[in-house]
Amino acid sequence: MKLRGGRFALISVALLFLGLFLVLPLIVVFSEALSKGMGAYVAAVSDPLALAAVRLTLLVAAITVPLNMIFGVAAAWAIAKFEFRGKSALVTLIDLPFAVSPVIAGLVFILLFGSNGWFGAFLQAHGIHIVFAVPGIVLATIFVTFPLVARELIPVMQSQGKDDEETALSLGANGWQTFWRVTLPNIRWGLLYGVLLCNARAMGEFGAVSVVSGHVRGLTNTMPLQVEILYNEYNIAAAFSVASLLALLALLTLAAKSLLEWRAPELRHRAPQMRDLHRGVRK
Amino acid sequence: MSITLRRVSKRFGAFTAIADVDLEVPTGALLALLGPSGCGKTTLLRIIAGLETPDSGQVLIDGRDATAWAVRDRKVGFVFQHYALFRHMSVFENVAFGLKVKPRRERPAAAAIAKQVRSLLELVQLDWAGARYPAQLSGGQRQRVALARALAVDPQLLLLDEPFGALDTQVRHELRRWLRRLHDELHFTSIFVTHDQQEAIELADTIVVLNHGRIEQSGVPGEVYDLPRSAFVHRFLGQVNEVPVSRRDGRVYLGPMDVSATAAAASGGDIALIRPHEIEISRDAGGWSATVLAVRVIGPIVRLELRAAGRPANEPLEVEISRERYALERFGSGETVSLRLRRWQLYPTQAGDVAQATEA
Numbered sequence: 001m002k003l004r005g006g007r008f009a010l011i012s013v014a015l016l017f018l019g020l021f022l023v024l025p026l027i028v029v030f031s032e033a034l035s036k037g038m039g040a041y042v043a044a045v046s047d048p049l050a051l052a053a054v055r056l057t058l059l060v061a062a063i064t065v066p067l068n069m070i071f072g073v074a075a076a077w078a079i080a081k082f083e084f085r086g087k088s089a090l091v092t093l094i095d096l097p098f099a100v101s102p103v104i105a106g107l108v109f110i111l112l113f114g115s116n117g118w119f120g121a122f123l124q125a126h127g128i129h130i131v132f133a134v135p136g137i138v139l140a141t142i143f144v145t146f147p148l149v150a151r152e153l154i155p156v157m158q159s160q161g162k163d164d165e166e167t168a169l170s171l172g173a174n175g176w177q178t179f180w181r182v183t184l185p186n187i188r189w190g191l192l193y194g195v196l197l198c199n200a201r202a203m204g205e206f207g208a209v210s211v212v213s214g215h216v217r218g219l220t221n222t223m224p225l226q227v228e229i230l231y232n233e234y235n236i237a238a239a240f241s242v243a244s245l246l247a248l249l250a251l252l253t254l255a256a257k258s259l260l261e262w263r264a265p266e267l268r269h270r271a272p273q274m275r276d277l278h279r280g281v282r283k
Numbered sequence: 284m285s286i287t288l289r290r291v292s293k294r295f296g297a298f299t300a301i302a303d304v305d306l307e308v309p310t311g312a313l314l315a316l317l318g319p320s321g322c323g324k325t326t327l328l329r330i331i332a333g334l335e336t337p338d339s340g341q342v343l344i345d346g347r348d349a350t351a352w353a354v355r356d357r358k359v360g361f362v363f364q365h366y367a368l369f370r371h372m373s374v375f376e377n378v379a380f381g382l383k384v385k386p387r388r389e390r391p392a393a394a395a396i397a398k399q400v401r402s403l404l405e406l407v408q409l410d411w412a413g414a415r416y417p418a419q420l421s422g423g424q425r426q427r428v429a430l431a432r433a434l435a436v437d438p439q440l441l442l443l444d445e446p447f448g449a450l451d452t453q454v455r456h457e458l459r460r461w462l463r464r465l466h467d468e469l470h471f472t473s474i475f476v477t478h479d480q481q482e483a484i485e486l487a488d489t490i491v492v493l494n495h496g497r498i499e500q501s502g503v504p505g506e507v508y509d510l511p512r513s514a515f516v517h518r519f520l521g522q523v524n525e526v527p528v529s530r531r532d533g534r535v536y537l538g539p540m541d542v543s544a545t546a547a548a549a550s551g552g553d554i555a556l557i558r559p560h561e562i563e564i565s566r567d568a569g570g571w572s573a574t575v576l577a578v579r580v581i582g583p584i585v586r587l588e589l590r591a592a593g594r595p596a597n598e599p600l601e602v603e604i605s606r607e608r609y610a611l612e613r614f615g616s617g618e619t620v621s622l623r624l625r626r627w628q629l630y631p632t633q634a635g636d637v638a639q640a641t642e643a
Contacts, residue, residue, distance in 0.1 A: 163363045163365065163367035164369060166354070166363075166367070167361065167432075168380070168384070169334075169354040169355055170332060170355070170359060170360065170433075171355075171380055171384065171432065171433070171435075171436055172355045172385060172436055173355065173380070177384045181369075181380070181384070182369055185369075185371040185372075186369075186370070186371065
């Protein structure tokens with residue numbers, strides 16, 4: 001009886017927290033967005049500047065996520081499966097973006113590529129725009145998100161060890177076959193999770209991007225920046241409308257993850273006893 | 284496929300895993316690398332497989348220098364201690380893996396692969412399990428899938444790292460006999476690593492005992508068991524009683540017995556190792572008198588713990604007799620009996636032993 005009370009209390013606390021910090025804000029975002037009616041919402045999200053922000057955000061994510069995926073897998077593979085000099089330095093370096101404020105990350109790129117920066121004169125001479133342009137936003141986003149995939153994969157790969165790969169090699173597979181047929185399937189859930197985190201952060205990053213973007217409307221404003229501008233102009237409903245799009249993108253990625261997990265054969269095979277039990281009951 | 288190792292050494296940082304090992308494994312042999320953990324046996328196996336590169340020395344396959352060959356060029360089947368089955372693949376796909384990754388011109392057609400996989404699964408008595416996933420199988424079944432997978436690429440040499448380590452006794456015994464049969468039928472060369480002397484003696488034609496990265500002794504199991512060349516091998520291959528000898532006035536005593544006349548006494552060793560079944564126990568007078576402390580019936584044998592006269596209480600001697608003998612004699616706890624040593628071997632005390640003795 002006492003135990004049941006404890007369980008009830010634990011579940012209540014968890015639900016209360018979820019409601020207060022996750023569900024309520026989501027409801028607020030959508031209700032504020034729709035506060036001036038459906039017409040105003042549609043107008044706000046189909047505004048050319050808003051659409052430009054959506055396009056830029058998706059473009060940045062589309063460049064950042066694949067690059068970080070490749071970097072993350074390569075770094076995690078190197079760290080988990082090989083011994084080399086400077087390995088612990090590499091691990092520390094990967095964590096650097098977590099330790100550094102995103103604003104500083106943005107400033108670093110200004111110092112490097114801005115007109116007064118180290119490479120500023122060279123870039124200007126060749127007509128290359130990095131800062132206050134799309135390349136700068138991509139660079140800043142990559143910097144902020146690059147630990148996410150690697151950090152997710154390192155423990156997964158370390159716990160799996162090298163046995164599977166060595167088996168594949170002894171069975172005659174080459175390096176490429178081993179990666180595609182053995183390593184990648186083994187890490188795919190960790191990779192997917194890392195990619196989702198990376199994607200969410202890439203779409204939602206504010207600080208670093210804000211520094212390098214220059215806030216050129218319709219050109220270098222990502223969705224979070226667009227939300228801020230609208231909000232500062234007291235255009236609350238429009239700000240929340242764009243914010244709701246961002247929230248929708250997040251919900252979509254979560255749905256995609258659930259769908260993939262649901263369709264994975266080995267997850268369905270993970271608890272055979274339970275399945276057999278159900279089958280028995282149905283008979 | 285024959286394997287020759289010439290002065291092979293391997294270090295990991297400051298730790299010497301393998302030191303100057305020479306080894307000859309003839310075609311068709313079933314060889315056990317036996318030793319305690321950390322003795323270098325798995326490293327040696329991995330060097331033969333090509334999963335580890337020796338720091339110095341040569342690995343010869345069929346007389347050709349294969350030291351620099353890649354794993355996949357060695358035609359070696361490797362079975363890991365924890366099977367390393369691909370968990371995202373069904374049993375069928377696991378076994379088919381080695382066939383499917385072959386270069387296009389060597390790869391059999393899909394139908395031929397399916398046929399071969401089915402016959403391999405029959406061979407390991409798992410033809411019903413093709414569609415299952417590794418997580419749905421027991422340890423013994425997984426081990427057999429791992430073997431079928433290794434055999435699929437028709438290896439000339441099968442390497443097994445602690446193949447039965449994670450299985451319970453019953454399954455282990457069955458799998459050993461099955462592997463022995465398989466080895467005899469298919470005529471490949473097999474090398475397996477184990478720390479279990481029983482397993483090595485039961486399964487192998489040749490036992491190689493390793494200690495601290497060196498080969499202590501190799502030979503057929505009976506010979507290594509009966510004629511151990513060092514105290515380490517003697518101790519490692521079975522239970523032993525350890526009795527220090529005393530030398531007084533030019534005579535050599537083992538307990539109260541004057542053993543000066545024996546050949547072993549001349550060797551200059553000072554500790555005698557005696558296996559429990561090499562001690563004769565009786566009620567006749569004249570032997571080494573001892574008190575029975577405990578009697579334990581273990582299947583076909585009966586093990587007695589005895590305190591022999593002049594021995595410390597915390598170092599009882601262990602004696603094993605047959606169940607039948609025990610049924611006739613019925614030695615009871617507390618009874619005084621007399622011991623005779625049928626066989627024993629003398630070894631010099633090593634530095635480590637002295638340290639142990641002073642600790643005790």
